[in-house]
Amino acid sequence: GAGVSQSPSNKVTEKGKDVELRCDPISGHTALYWYRQSLGQGLEFLIYFQGNSAPDKSGLPSDRFSAERTGGSVSTLTIQRTQQEDSAVYLCASSSTDSNQPQHFGDGTRLSIL
């Protein structure tokens, strides 16, 4: 597709369950980013991929959070044993490696933990 695609757009789950969020970047974009947007916290960086490796995962809030990227394309963000404070909109962005190219964002996945 033309833009960054994220699925599902909404996810409601019970506390303690595991969830997987998916991101399809723009074709040809080698860099991929996950951010989290929550009330009172603004936009928090989670992890950055260059190809299939993650040179910066400093924003992952705990070891319950993990992410992977395969084939230099699709990425999944997994949250294990979800807690209510994990409720947020999870945003994915991608960019090319050409100089001065900006990050392009998807519409996000709204995650609600009951």
Place this chain on the structure above:
Amino acid sequence: GNSVTQMEGPVTLSEEAFLTINCTYTATGYPSLFWYVQYPGEGLQLLLKATKADDKGSNKGFEATYRKETTSFHLEKGSVQVSDSAVYFCASDRGSTLGRLYFGRGTQLTVWP
């Protein structure tokens, strides 16, 4: 370290009023600076950017000038419209093309007819 601070608002204006949203940054290198906009129910869209000191980014009537001496990148528009109602985020990178962005907290703008 790197950080971005922006006027949080909310900001409420009448149509055709002048808009300024303040943004300042701290950085160890020479970052590029960005304004992103988030319309209701949508993801973030790049509004404008500037890559070096004294550059002016502009788009849709919005402007921002990269001021190294004051470490600022204030967003301005001379005459706002109802359709400009959205949340505006100031952001910086680390001074290289790749890597994370540092975002401000966002400013909610509401424009009344």
